[in-house]
Amino acid sequence: MQEAMEFYQYEPNQFARGLMKQESKMIGIYFPEGRGSLFDSAYNLELLKGIEETLSYQNYSMVLLGENRGFSLRKQQIPRYLEYIKQKRLDGLILSGLSGQPARKEVLQQIVEEQFPVVYIGKRIHEKGFNIYAQFEQYHVKMVDTLRQYGHRKILMLIHGSHSNYLPEITAQVKERMPEVTLYPILLDAGEELREPLTRVVEEYISGVGCTAVIPEGAEDTQVLLSVCAELQIPVPERVSILSVEHQRGAGQLLHPKISACYVPARAMGGSAAELLIRHIRGEVIEAKSIEYESVFIPRDSIRRL
Amino acid sequence: MQEAMEFYQYEPNQFARGLMKQESKMIGIYFPEGRGSLFDSAYNLELLKGIEETLSYQNYSMVLLGENRGFSLRKQQIPRYLEYIKQKRLDGLILSGLSGQPARKEVLQQIVEEQFPVVYIGKRIHEKGFNIYAQFEQYHVKMVDTLRQYGHRKILMLIHGSHSNYLPEITAQVKERMPEVTLYPILLDAGEELREPLTRVVEEYISGVGCTAVIPEGAEDTQVLLSVCAELQIPVPERVSILSVEHQRGAGQLLHPKISACYVPARAMGGSAAELLIRHIRGEVIEAKSIEYESVFIPRDSIRRL
DNA sequence: CTGTTAGCGCATTCAT
DNA sequence: ATGAATGCGCTAACAG
Numbered sequence: 337m338q339e340a341m342e343f344y345q346y347e348p349n350q351f352a353r354g355l356m357k358q359e360s361k362m363i364g365i366y367f368p369e370g371r372g373s374l375f376d377s378a379y380n381l382e383l384l385k386g387i388e389e390t391l392s393y394q395n396y397s398m399v400l401l402g403e404n405r406g407f408s409l410r411k412q413q414i415p416r417y418l419e420y421i422k423q424k425r426l427d428g429l430i431l432s433g434l435s436g437q438p439a440r441k442e443v444l445q446q447i448v449e450e451q452f453p454v455v456y457i458g459k460r461i462h463e464k465g466f467n468i469y470a471q472f473e474q475y476h477v478k479m480v481d482t483l484r485q486y487g488h489r490k491i492l493m494l495i496h497g498s499h500s501n502y503l504p505e506i507t508a509q510v511k512e513r514m515p516e517v518t519l520y521p522i523l524l525d526a527g528e529e530l531r532e533p534l535t536r537v538v539e540e541y542i543s544g545v546g547c548t549a550v551i552p553e554g555a556e557d558t559q560v561l562l563s564v565c566a567e568l569q570i571p572v573p574e575r576v577s578i579l580s581v582e583h584q585r586g587a588g589q590l591l592h593p594k595i596s597a598c599y600v601p602a603r604a605m606g607g608s609a610a611e612l613l614i615r616h617i618r619g620e621v622i623e624a625k626s627i628e629y630e631s632v633f634i635p636r637d638s639i640r641r642l
Numbered sequence: 643m644q645e646a647m648e649f650y651q652y653e654p655n656q657f658a659r660g661l662m663k664q665e666s667k668m669i670g671i672y673f674p675e676g677r678g679s680l681f682d683s684a685y686n687l688e689l690l691k692g693i694e695e696t697l698s699y700q701n702y703s704m705v706l707l708g709e710n711r712g713f714s715l716r717k718q719q720i721p722r723y724l725e726y727i728k729q730k731r732l733d734g735l736i737l738s739g740l741s742g743q744p745a746r747k748e749v750l751q752q753i754v755e756e757q758f759p760v761v762y763i764g765k766r767i768h769e770k771g772f773n774i775y776a777q778f779e780q781y782h783v784k785m786v787d788t789l790r791q792y793g794h795r796k797i798l799m800l801i802h803g804s805h806s807n808y809l810p811e812i813t814a815q816v817k818e819r820m821p822e823v824t825l826y827p828i829l830l831d832a833g834e835e836l837r838e839p840l841t842r843v844v845e846e847y848i849s850g851v852g853c854t855a856v857i858p859e860g861a862e863d864t865q866v867l868l869s870v871c872a873e874l875q876i877p878v879p880e881r882v883s884i885l886s887v888e889h890q891r892g893a894g895q896l897l898h899p900k901i902s903a904c905y906v907p908a909r910a911m912g913g914s915a916a917e918l919l920i921r922h923i924r925g926e927v928i929e930a931k932s933i934e935y936e937s938v939f940i941p942r943d944s945i946r947r948l
Numbered sequence: 949c950t951g952t953t954a955g956c957g958c959a960t961t962c963a964t
Numbered sequence: 965a966t967g968a969a970t971g972c973g974c975t976a977a978c979a980g
Contacts, residue, residue, distance in 0.1 A: 345720065347728035351666075352973035355657035355956045362705070375691050381681040388680075392708040392722075399668070399705055402698040414651065420703075422653035531896050559865060563898035566872075590837050592869035658957035661972045730973095 354424075363391055363613065364426040366401040366417045367433045368440060373526070374400065378555040379583040379602050380432070383457060386606025387430060394614050399426065418443060421452055428613045432457035436498040453616040455609045460626055466616065468609045468627050470600045473505045475631040479551050479579050479598050480510050482633055484517050487642030488549040488577060492541045493521045494534075494557055520547060530557070535564050542576050543568070548642060549577040555587050558595055573640035582634065594636035605629055660730070669697055669919065670732040672707040672723045673739045674746060679832070680706065684861040685889040685908050686738070689763060692912025693736060700920050705732065724749060727758055734919045738763035742804040759922040761915045766932055772922065774915045774933050776906045779811045781937040785857050785885050785904050786816050788939055790823050793948030794855040794883060798847045799827045800840075800863055826853060836863070841870050848882050849874070854948060855883040861893050864901055879946035888940065900942035911935055 354360050365387065367374045374380055384398075391398055401417045420426050429447070431454065434440045441461050447454055448465040456467040476493070483491055495503060500523055510519045522537050524530065538561070541547045552558045558580040565572050572578055572593055580595050582588050583602040588595030608627055615622055660666050671693065673680045680686055690704075697704055707723045726732050735753070737760065740746045747767050753760055754771040762773040782799070789797055801809060806829055816825045828843050830836070844867070847853045858864045864886040871878050878884055878899055886901050888894050889908040894901030914933055921928055 345728065347725055348975090349661070349973050350729040350731045351657050351661035352956085353729075353975080355655070355661060355958090355973080356975050358956080360657075374694075375681075375687040381687075385681050388706065388708050397705050397707065397722075397726075399703050400694065401703065402694050416698075416703075419653055422651065423656040423659075425656045528892065560896045563896060566898040586834065590866045590869060592872040654959095655957050658972085659959080661957080661974090662959050664972085 358424070359427050360425055361396050362399050362426050363387075363396050363610070364399050364401050364417050364420055364429045366415075366429065366431050368403070368437055374402070376556075377583075378587065379600075382583045382602035383432060383606035383609075386603040386608070387610045388606075389603075390607040390610035390614075394610075396427070396610075396614065415440070415443060418447070421447065428453035428455075428617050430455050430457065430609050430613060433498070434458060434461070435501060453613055455613045455616070457605060457609050464625075466612050466622065466625055468605050468612070468629070470602075470605060470629045470631065472499065473502050473509070475581070475598050475600065476502070476506045476551070477509045477513070478631065478633070479581075480506075480517060480519060481514060482598075483549045483551070483577065483579055483639070484514050486549075486577065486639050489516060490518050490545065490547040491520065491549045491551065492537070492547040493519055493551045494537070494553055494561075495521055495523055496553055497523050497525045499553070520545065524557070530560050531564065534560055535568070538564050538568060538570070542570060547576070549579065549639070552578065552580050554581055554583065558588070559591065562591060562595075573638050577640050578638040580638075581631075588634070588636055588638075593638045595638045596636045597634045599632045599634050601629055601631075664730070665733050666731055667702050668705050668732050669693075669702050669916070670705050670707050670723050670726055670735045672721075672735065672737050674709070674743055680708070682862075683889075684893065685906075688889045688908035689738060689912035689915075692909035692914070693916045694912075695909075696913040696916035696920075700916075702733070702916075702920065721746070721749060724753070727753065734759035734761075734923050736761050736763065736915050736919060739804070740764060740767070741807055759919055761919045761922070763911060763915050770931075772918050772928065772931055774911050774918070774935070776908075776911060776935045776937065778805065779808050779815070781887070781904050781906065782808070782812045782857070783815045783819070784937065784939070785887075786812075786823060786825060787820060788904075789855045789857070789883065789885055789945070790820050792855075792883065792945050795822060796824050796851065796853040797826065797855045797857065798843070798853040799825055799857045800843070800859055800867075801827055801829055802859055803829050803831045805859070826851065830863070836866050837870065840866055841874070844870050844874060844876070848876060853882070855885065855945070858884065858886050860887050860889065864894070865897065868897060868901075879944050883946050884944040886944075887937075894940070894942055894944075899944050901944045902942045903940045905938045905940050907935055907937075 367380055388398055417429055431444060434444065435458055445462050448462045454465055456465055459469055460467050480491055503521055507519055507521060510517060520541055524533065550561060552561050565576065570576055578595055580588060580597045582597035582599045588597040673686055694704055723735055737750060740750065741764055751768045754768045760771055762771055765775055766773050786797055809827055813825055813827060816823060826847055830839065856867060858867050871882065876882055884901055886894060886903045888903035888905045894903040
């Protein structure tokens with residue numbers, strides 16, 4: 337009997353097994369923030385890598401939940417992750433990037449209330465849920481402060497439209513703690529065409545206003561920013577300094593000049609989220625309801641001391 | 643009764659439903675090629691986007707299958723996608739990038755023989771299975787030819803180690819059809835440190851041997867190549883021309899100079915793969931066993947006419 | 949310690 | 965038409 341099972345490489349039918357044990361060994365992953373963007377930013381990708389590593393080690397799998405854009409004839413648009421939870425397809429859920437979506441937050445709250453295992457990557461939303469947070473506002477303020485210490489006073493900050501809600505806090509803190517600094521925050525819409533708007537911004541704020549430093553929000557923006565500077569013959573860091581956010585360790589090192597960065601350990605955060613979730617599923621008592629990650633400044637070649 | 647279901651937002655339990663109907667509405671996605679690389683190349687990401695679009699429109703979900711690196715005490719390392727198929731968790735499977743993994747090909751053949759719905763993205767492996775192919779060798783030869791038409795005779799080609807098996811065909815075709823061209827193919831190991839080896843290659847083959855053009859294999863390499871050239875003070879395209887592969891439409895446009903590219907429609911390919919798979923699952927008769935995609939040359943600013 | 953059975957929740961079939 | 969019974973394949977509980 338045993339050897340027969342071995343020989344035929346028997347694997348139990350997961351429908352039957354799941355029906356019995358009431359578990360699917362599947363974790364849903366839902367990152368909204370605009371269409372298709374799950375696969376677009378280095379941040380999300382690093383999160384996914386971290387999640388994947390941890391989950392697969394514990395024999396869970398990831399189900400990527402996109403927007404529900406199917407031809408659902410009958411039902412009103414219920415988000416897919418909710419649908420899947422009700423269908424018992426998922427043992428847990430990892431969410432990220434709900435910041436700009438108040439409607440979605442309500443749904444999250446509902447799920448959390450119902451005790452379904454959820455971990456949210458981002459700023460704490462619900463007093464009961466678990467979350468992992470990199471402290472977006474704090475590290476942005478820290479970046480401004482770093483540039484200030486290098487002697488910069490007029491600083492351009494590029495922020496994605498979906499993060500506009502964090503801006504007031506950032507500007508307020510900068511104003512309060514660094515009155516000598518003038519911060520120019522610019523909201524970039526996450527459209528296909530990044531280069532042209534960025535060119536105009538650089539012309540206006542570097543050449544025009546006279547900013548001496550720029551803070552882009554991620555690797556994608558940094559690359560385009562570097563290209564734009566090259567095209568406009570604005571040498572980095574002689575004419576303008578760059579301090580970028582780095583989600584993928586070492587990414588800034590590949591470029592020329594090597595980009596100084598504020599390292600946000602997205603991969604570790606993803607892993608952490610997955611681990612927390614699994615412990616929650618197992619019913620363990622979890623002390624920390626919120627894990628906050630610190631970013632690290634990595635000095636390289638793209639900042640000039642004034 | 644009807645209204646009760648509506649009110650409680652009833653969703654059928656998928657274990658029971660699956661047990662009955664023998665379908666899971668889940669599609670497995672497996673891209674090997676080294677650890678974590680699923681999320682590393684623009685090519686894979688574009689494929690995933692295309693797959694995701696099509697699948698979610700048809701109410702399927704993607705299960706990302708990583709390597710089986712769990713603590714499997716008991717069983718010998720059976721690949722996870724095989725395990726999942728036997729467990730009836732998947733209705734179909736999309737594979738890509740098995741090129742360097744002969745052992746895995748055998749498994750694929752076995753699955754195909756057993757009539758399990760599979761689509762392979764890459765060069766045809768099994769006479770019975772379905773595949774989507776961008777014709778890697780052909781478009782590389784085409785790129786060489788394009789540079790030849792611009793007057794280049796000594797051309798450096800950067801190829802990932804995992805694609806080494808395609809090299810003989812490429813060099814043979816170039817030798818036969820373009821005897822006046824000398825091709826210098828370099829295999830890059832997909833390690834963390836891309837910049838240093840690339841710097842040495844550029845020094846040796848551009849400054850040393852005197853190559854006038856480089857063909858990098860994708861967006862990642864192109865960015866680093868540009869940085870290396872900037873650092874070594876090798877102007878593009880004045881001193882060296884670049885013709886890159888572009889998987890994400892418009893990616894080359896964001897850089898400076900705008901990179902001329904051979905566009906491989908990875909997104910459409912992913913969509914195609916998903917569609918083919920779904921039709922296969924539905925039991926439709928499919929005429930085309932193999933869909934081959936043509937790449938398109940997009941002239942931009944990074945090639946100089948000699 | 950091995951063998952039998954009940955029931956997980958649904959869809960399908962058969963009987964009313 | 966509506967309702968009750970069956971079985972999908974497994975596991976856990978129970979009986980021998």
